[in-house]
Amino acid sequence: DTGVSQDPRHKITKRGQNVTFRCDPISEHNRLYWYRQTLGQGPEFLTYFQNEAQLEKSRLLSDRFSAERPKGSFSTLEIQRTEQGDSAMYLCASSPWTSGSSYEQYFGPGTRLTVT
Amino acid sequence: DAKTTQPNSMESNEEEPVHLPCNHSTISGTDYIHWYRQLPSQGPEYVIHGLTSNVNNRMASLAIAEDRKSSTLILHRATLRDAAVYYCILRVFYYNQGGKLIFGQGTELSVKP
Numbered sequence: 507d508t509g510v511s512q513d514p515r516h517k518i519t520k521r522g523q524n525v526t527f528r529c530d531p532i533s534e535h536n537r538l539y540w541y542r543q544t545l546g547q548g549p550e551f552l553t554y555f556q557n558e559a560q561l562e563k564s565r566l567l568s569d570r571f572s573a574e575r576p577k578g579s580f581s582t583l584e585i586q587r588t589e590q591g592d593s594a595m596y597l598c599a600s601s602p603w604t605s606g607s608s609y610e611q612y613f614g615p616g617t618r619l620t621v622t
Numbered sequence: 623d624a625k626t627t628q629p630n631s632m633e634s635n636e637e638e639p640v641h642l643p644c645n646h647s648t649i650s651g652t653d654y655i656h657w658y659r660q661l662p663s664q665g666p667e668y669v670i671h672g673l674t675s676n677v678n679n680r681m682a683s684l685a686i687a688e689d690r691k692s693s694t695l696i697l698h699r700a701t702l703r704d705a706a707v708y709y710c711i712l713r714v715f716y717y718n719q720g721g722k723l724i725f726g727q728g729t730e731l732s733v734k735p
């Protein structure tokens with residue numbers, strides 16, 4: 507296994523279009539996180555899954571955003587009716603998890619979205 | 623979430639040690655101190671973490687103050703590949719916590735040959 511992968515790496519779309527990103531985590535990791543990063547800022551948490559269950563969503567995740575992890579493996583992040591303010595790098599991370607432990611997160615290379 | 627304060631930028635010379643400071647005066651007893659770094663055009667990368675004792679790994683050392691209100695990431699010999707933004711993050715770990723990372727602005731480290 508070579509780490510977390512994300513597809514596509516770059517996406518240019520017109521305002522109002524829908525886009526979907528995919529994240530493939532490290533295979534034995536049961537936690538999967540999505541973050542968003544704008545230029546010059548640190549990443550901001552969006553949501554996370556434990557297996558197929560979405561356990562937390564940030565208030566940054568408006569109702570135009572939806573994330574799924576249907577079989578507890580890969581995840582998708584969809585943005586409907588994109589706006590220019592959605593232009594950012596979308597990062598996915600995964601980690602193992604057992605109760606009471608502090609595991610590091612492994613990040614993918616990100617998907618850079620540009621909304622024109 | 624408890625907050626961290628880091629300098630915006632630091633410079634280092636290649637082959638010299640680098641000490642990256644982080645203040646976290648409101649840290650609580652259950653907060654772990656995590657460091658990640660982000661190289662240009664890449665996702666963040668885990669560096670090291672600790673709770674109370676100093677920690678060493680192949681990448682770096684983490685020195686934690688006795689009162690835990692500050693910590694220092696030490697790169698023993700900086701290389702050009704260490705040029706990155708370094709983030710100091712406090713991560714709460716209760717049994718039911720999600721373990722999300724709350725990133726600040728970080729310190730941009732530049733390394734001169």
